[in-house]
Amino acid sequence: MNTVEVQYYAILREQAGRSVERVTTAAGTLAALYEELRARHGLSLARTQLQVAVDGEFADWQAPLAAGARVVFIPPVAGG
Amino acid sequence: MPGFEFSDRPLEPAALRRALEDPACGGFATFEGWVRDHNEGLAVERLEYEAYAELAVKEGERIVAEAVSRFGVRGARCVHRVGALGLGELAVWVGVSSAHRGEAFAACRFIIDEVKHRVPIWKKEYYRNGDSGWVNCERCAQPTGSEHAHEHSHPHRPETVVARRPTAPDYSRQTVLPEVGAAGQARLRAGRVLVIGAGGLGTPVLSYLAGAGVGTVGILDGDVLEASNLHRQTLYSLADVGRPKALLAADRLRALNPDVDVRAHAERADAATLPALATGYDVLVDCTDNFTTHFLVNDVASRLGKPAVLASVYQYEGQLQVVAVGGACLRCVWPEATADGLVGNCADAGVLGPVPGALGSLQALEVLKLLLGLPSPARDGIVLIDLQTLETRRVAARRPAACATGPCMRLPATPAAAPDAEVPAAALARLAAEGYAVIDVREPREAQAQPVPVPHRLLPLARLLEDPAQLPAGGRYLFVCASGRRSRAAVEALRRAGVADTWSVAGGLAAIEAEVTTA
Numbered sequence: 377m378n379t380v381e382v383q384y385y386a387i388l389r390e391q392a393g394r395s396v397e398r399v400t401t402a403a404g405t406l407a408a409l410y411e412e413l414r415a416r417h418g419l420s421l422a423r424t425q426l427q428v429a430v431d432g433e434f435a436d437w438q439a440p441l442a443a444g445a446r447v448v449f450i451p452p453v454a455g456g
Numbered sequence: 457m458p459g460f461e462f463s464d465r466p467l468e469p470a471a472l473r474r475a476l477e478d479p480a481c482g483g484f485a486t487f488e489g490w491v492r493d494h495n496e497g498l499a500v501e502r503l504e505y506e507a508y509a510e511l512a513v514k515e516g517e518r519i520v521a522e523a524v525s526r527f528g529v530r531g532a533r534c535v536h537r538v539g540a541l542g543l544g545e546l547a548v549w550v551g552v553s554s555a556h557r558g559e560a561f562a563a564c565r566f567i568i569d570e571v572k573h574r575v576p577i578w579k580k581e582y583y584r585n586g587d588s589g590w591v592n593c594e595r596c597a598q599p600t601g602s603e604h605a606h607e608h609s610h611p612h613r614p615e616t617v618v619a620r621r622p623t624a625p626d627y628s629r630q631t632v633l634p635e636v637g638a639a640g641q642a643r644l645r646a647g648r649v650l651v652i653g654a655g656g657l658g659t660p661v662l663s664y665l666a667g668a669g670v671g672t673v674g675i676l677d678g679d680v681l682e683a684s685n686l687h688r689q690t691l692y693s694l695a696d697v698g699r700p701k702a703l704l705a706a707d708r709l710r711a712l713n714p715d716v717d718v719r720a721h722a723e724r725a726d727a728a729t730l731p732a733l734a735t736g737y738d739v740l741v742d743c744t745d746n747f748t749t750h751f752l753v754n755d756v757a758s759r760l761g762k763p764a765v766l767a768s769v770y771q772y773e774g775q776l777q778v779v780a781v782g783g784a785c786l787r788c789v790w791p792e793a794t795a796d797g798l799v800g801n802c803a804d805a806g807v808l809g810p811v812p813g814a815l816g817s818l819q820a821l822e823v824l825k826l827l828l829g830l831p832s833p834a835r836d837g838i839v840l841i842d843l844q845t846l847e848t849r850r851v852a853a854r855r856p857a858a859c860a861t862g863p864c865m866r867l868p869a870t871p872a873a874a875p876d877a878e879v880p881a882a883a884l885a886r887l888a889a890e891g892y893a894v895i896d897v898r899e900p901r902e903a904q905a906q907p908v909p910v911p912h913r914l915l916p917l918a919r920l921l922e923d924p925a926q927l928p929a930g931g932r933y934l935f936v937c938a939s940g941r942r943s944r945a946a947v948e949a950l951r952r953a954g955v956a957d958t959w960s961v962a963g964g965l966a967a968i969e970a971e972v973t974t975a
Contacts, residue, residue, distance in 0.1 A: 383849075385840055386770040387805075395845065420899070420918040427789060429851040434789065448851065450840065452794040453770040455807055456657040456745035 377402055378443040382413065386451045388426070392417040406430070407437040410449065426451045459524075459532060460516025460571075462509055464539045467546045476531040476553040483557035485564040489548035491541050499584035505538045505547065508576045508627055509638045510645055519570040527563040529554035534567050536577060538638065578628055590632070625713050627669050640828045641669060647827040648672035650737035652725045652753055654705040655679075656688035656812030657767055657819060658743035663691060664820035665716075666709040670827065672717045673709060674737055677702040678724035688809035725749050731756050739823055740764040743816060746941070747794045754779060754786035758863040765822045767815045771805055772844040774815035778822050778834040784853040787866040789838055795921060795945040804938055811843055877947045878940065879959045881967035885910055892934040892959075895920075895927075897942045906965055908936050917942045924953040933958040940964040 379400045384392045392413070403409040406428050413419065428435050429448040441447075457475055469488065476484065493500055520532050531553040541547060550567045554560040571577075582588045630636045636644075647670045651661050654677040665673050681689075681696050681704060691708045692701070706720035723729050725744060734740055734756050742753040742764060750766060757764035757779055764779040766786060779785045818834075818841075825832050833839070837852040858865045879887065888894050894912035896903050903914050917937070920926070927933060933950065935943035935958070943960035950958045961968065 385842070386773050389773075390771070395842065420916060422918065422922040424792065425794065425918065425921070432850065433852050434854075448840075448849065450775075450838075450851065451770075452747065452790060453768040453773065453775050454745055454747050454750065454794075455769045455805065456653055456655055456743050456767070456812060 378441055378445075380409070380441060380443070380445045380447055382409075383446070383448045385449065386453050388419055388421065388449050388451050391419050401441070403441055405438050405441060406435060406447065409441055409447065410437070413449075421451055457533065458513075458517065459520030460513060460534045460536075462507055462513065462538050463535055464537070467535055467537060467549050469546070469549060472533065472535060472549055472551055476533060476551050478530050478553050480555065481530055481553040482555055483560040484551065484553045485557070485560035486552075487548075487550040487564050487568050488546055489568070491543050491545045491547055493543050495581055498581075498587070500543070500581050501584050502540065502542050502582050504540050504580045504582075505536070506578045506580070506631060507536070507538055507638055508631060508641055509538075510642050512575045512577060515575050516571060519567055519574060522570070523552070523563040523567050527552075527554070527559040527566070529559050529563045532563055532567060534571055536571070536575075538577075576626070576628075578631075590628070625667075625669060625715055630668060635828060635830060643827050643829070644669050644824065645671045647739065647823075648674070648737045649739045649741060649823055649827075650674040650676060650734060651741045651743060652676045652730070652749065653743035653745070654689075654691070654701045655685065655743060655745065656807070656809065657769070657816040658741075659689045659691040659705070660813050660816035661741055661743055661820045661823070662705055662709055663712065664817065665823060666713045666718070668820075668824060669713065669715060670823075671715075672719065672737070674719040674721060674733070675702045675705050675709075676721040676723070676725050676729070676733060677705070678722060688807065688812050690809075690813065725752065727752060731759070734760055734762065738762060739826055741819055741823060742766045743819065751786060751794075755864070755867050758785050758787075758867060761863070763826050765819045765826070767819050769807060769812050769815050771807060772811055772842065774811060774818075774841045774843070776815060776818055776822070776834050776839040776841065777837070778826070778832055780826075780835040782855070784836045784855045785864050787864050788853050788855055788859075791866060795917075795949065804941070814843060815841070877944055877951075877960050878962040879934070881961055881963055881971045884934070884936070884961055884968055884971075887934055887959075888912075892932045893927075894934045894936060895946070897935055897937050897946050898965075902938060906938075906969075908965065909968065912936070917946055920946055921949055924949045924955075927955065929953070929955050931955065931957075934961060935959070936961045936968070937964045939966060 377400050379398060382399050383396050389395045401409055401412060403412050410423050427450045430445050491503055520534055523532050529552050534550045536548045550564050552560045552563040578590055580588055580590050627641055631641050649665055649670055651658050654675050679701050680698055681692050681701050683697050691705050696704050700722040702720040702722040706718045709718045730752055740753050740757045742750055753764055761781055763781055766777045768775055822832055822834055833850055837850050840849045888910040894910055896908045896912050896914045897917040899916050935946040937943040940960055940963045947958050947960045
């Protein structure tokens with residue numbers, strides 16, 4: 377099990393009802409982490425519709441999840 | 457030989473005088489202004505001159521030409537220093553040659569008096585007590601009424617306080633910045649910026665660019681002003697509702713700064729209008745509220761090799777990205793172009809006015825940085841700003857090696873024109889009766905708050921886009937959402953999946969309710 381920090385933005389923050397949380401997870405990849413949190417919080421967006429960043433850099437969904445990672449889920453935003 | 461010029465190097469009177477030598481002249485008058493060691497009771501150690509060179513040279517030339525024609529002298533010239541000067545140094549030189557001494561003296565006096573009075577030159581004095589202050593900005597010190605146009609306090613000689621409106625903007629508050637100065641102001645003056653969308657993001661961008669003296673500002677917007685725009689679109693007034701925003705904004709900017717060449721393009725930004733229009737500008741600023749246009753602006757900028765400043769907002773948050781030439785672009789961050797309607801815009805999701813205001817102000821700042829040649833962390837990454845918590849986060853993005861030369865490799869060959877996809881709200885009941893399956897693509901809470909008034913199925917857009925094949929290919933579908941935006945995205949997705957007989961209800965629930973009310 378790894379503990380990571382997860383930050384949500386925009387519609388994800390709204391649906392998750394929080395902007396940051398610490399998550400202890402068995403997920404081995406960023407993709408698995410998102411699917412776990414998507415089910416837990418009822419997030420509407422599919423993984424293919426958003427981007428993920430780890431420690432300030434965009435990351436690949438299949439990248440392994442390391443303990444202490446700061447994970448940010450970034451949905452697209454359109455308003456103006 | 458120019459009649460008026462600036463020099464950043466010490467002046468040489470002998471050389472200047474030689475240039476005015478003329479066998480037909482019997483008189484030569486000259487005036488030299490020196491740096492003196494005191495001003496208004498304070499001991500001065502050194503000073504600096506700054507000028508808004510482009511405007512100043514024009515005005516200086518005008519003064520010298522006036523002197524020549526008014527006094528009938530044969531030669532006249534004025535050179536003014538800029539930069540740092542020590543005590544005793546020559547700050548300004550005027551020379552006039554003419555047939556007789558009387559005209560030479562008069563013209564020389566006229567030139568120095570007019571230059572002091574009309575040419576935008578600022579002098580910063582450094583005093584022996586450690587203080588410093590800007591003085592001599594006579595041009596910017598022409599107040600309207602009793603308003604004092606600058607902040608330092610010193611007694612004004614009555615003859616320098618002329619109660620008339622300024623005829624040109626005063627950029628001194630920004631040219632004082634070491635990063636701007638006269639050279640930076642000239643760069644802004646030469647800049648040509650196209651602002652796409654004159655709404656919540658666009659109005660602060662437009663105000664700041666015009667105020668800063670960006671030479672050419674284009675406004676591309678096909679919408680008319682609505683009353684619901686006013687809480688966040690600060691250029692407009694209630695009385696403007698119903699008029700085209702591009703024209704309204706252009707009027708405001710011309711009033712704000714007559715020096716700016718303002719070009720209004722009252723049409724939609726689409727694949728037909730933007731590529732041709734963009735060629736006449738140096739920087740594109742995307743202030744629109746939909747992904748189709750975000751990607752279009754990005755792609756056009758990438759194809760033309762021009763930078764673009766992108767921003768968008770969602771409720772209390774914003775994203776800012778500067779696409780520098782050769783840097784990471786929107787498609788580096790979002791390799792799959794995002795469908796409209798997947799996440800809300802200002803109309804669907806709501807927004808407080810200052811949120812696009814803050815992001816638009818940042819866009820204006822990024823444009824000025826680009827024009828001034830200043831660095832920015834908003835390039836090669838996106839900046840996420842949460843205005844509820846005031847937290848800012850930058851996520852770095854890299855341009856793929858495959859894009860290293862030339863435009864983005866992910867650009868579509870040609871932007872596709874949207875096929876006809878809509879039916880009017882009035883046709884909803886009839887088409888439902890004819891056997892079209894009505895599908896509400898809003899979120900459950902929206903559907904609960906405002907139900908679709910015919911039998912239907914709820915399938916939020918995000919769920920639908922995950923797997924369009926969950927709707928059988930042989931079916932006939934009619935999509936409904938709040939405004940017609942998400943339902944249109946649903947139609948596009950299904951048609952891409954090969955389901956042809958599928959339509960979006962134009963205007964969404966808002967239009968359906970209006971039908972019910974007027975029926």
